[in-house]
Amino acid sequence: MELLCFLGSFASACGVSVYLLGKWLSRRRAAAASALALVTTHQGKLTSLPRGAVVEVVGESHYQETLEALSEERTGRSQRIATTAHLVRERVNRFDENAVAVVIEGRLVGYLSRADALGFRALIEEMEARGEIAACAATIVGGWSRGERGSGKFGVKLDVMHPDKAPADATIISHAVTGLWEAKGPAGRRKVVQRALESLRTEDAKTQLLNEASSVEVVAALEQSAGLKTPAAKRRRLQAALDALRADEVPDELQRQQVEWLEAALRDLDAPPEA
Structure with missing residues (x-):
């Protein structure tokens, strides 16, 4: 009789455990689905x-x-696979209301630690409100296999600046403008702009940087044109700068001053010489 009671209690406890485990797994699946759907x-x-x-x-x-599915075939050496990770708020997480999921190629691979999630949460919320997904450089590491001596687990490392330590957009733009004036040629200036754009957080700041870059490019074109010998060569240089300015991503209202400078310079070239 006692044995039957024990077995009954054990079965009941197992039933509760299975039920709770099922609920936990269901919540985890819902959380993962929420992150991946986003x-x-x-x-x-x-x-x-x-x-x-x-x-x-x-x-x-x-x-x-x-x-392992995202990695290469296991070898005796630890892997280092460069990729991109998405950081997504997980809205359903009973263990951490600030949880931030790490997603690679649409698959959940882990989470930020509690401390890091607290630091990144506000920034990610701001980006999601603008319809953006936070992305960052990532590396899949580990996953080595040495036969009977065992194998290593995979891990993920992110290369991303913590929001609290990231410089303000105004500082980034200021440094970029200095770099634009010091850069050699259009190719050098494009590199400066690209590096700065990767660090800026808001679209307004990116637009401001592009406007500053356009201004520097126009001044450079005017200076180069002044150094050319023939009116035809000067006209080609100014027209090329004007065409490039009209084709870039800066809104027209922000380009007005630069366009006016170039058009005025072209008119001066076409004006008859003073008697």
Whole structure:
């Protein structure tokens, strides 16, 4: 009789445990689905966060099969696979209301630690409100296999600057403008602009930088034109700068001053010489 009671109690306890486990797994699946759905919905609106520090991803041990599918064939050496990760708020997480999921190629591979999630949460919320998904450089590491001597687990490391340590947009633009004036030629200036754009957080700041870059490019074109010998060569240089300015991504209202400078310079070339 006692044995039957024990077995009955054990079965009941197991039933409760299975029920609770089922609820936990259901919530985890819902959380993962929420994160993945958000990434899928906003494809094409990825915004890269600036590099700057190694951020360790946690919980990868639960996603080893996924990481192996994203990796190369195991060898005796640890892997280092460069990729891009998306950072997505997980709205359904009973363990951490600030949880931030790490997603690679549409697959959940882990989470930011609690401390890192707190630091990134506000920035990610701001980006999602603008219809953007936070993206950052990532590396899949580990995954070595040495036969009978065992194998290593996969891990994920992010290369992303913590929001609290990221310089303000105004500082980035100021440094970029200095770099634009010091750069050699259009190719050098394009590199300066591209690096700065990767670090800026808001669209307004990016537009401001592009406007500043256009202004520098126009002044450079005017200076180069002044150094050319023939009116035809000067006209070609100014017209090329004007065409490039009209084709770039800066809104027309912000280009007005630069366009006026170039058009005035072209008119001066076409004006008859003073008697």
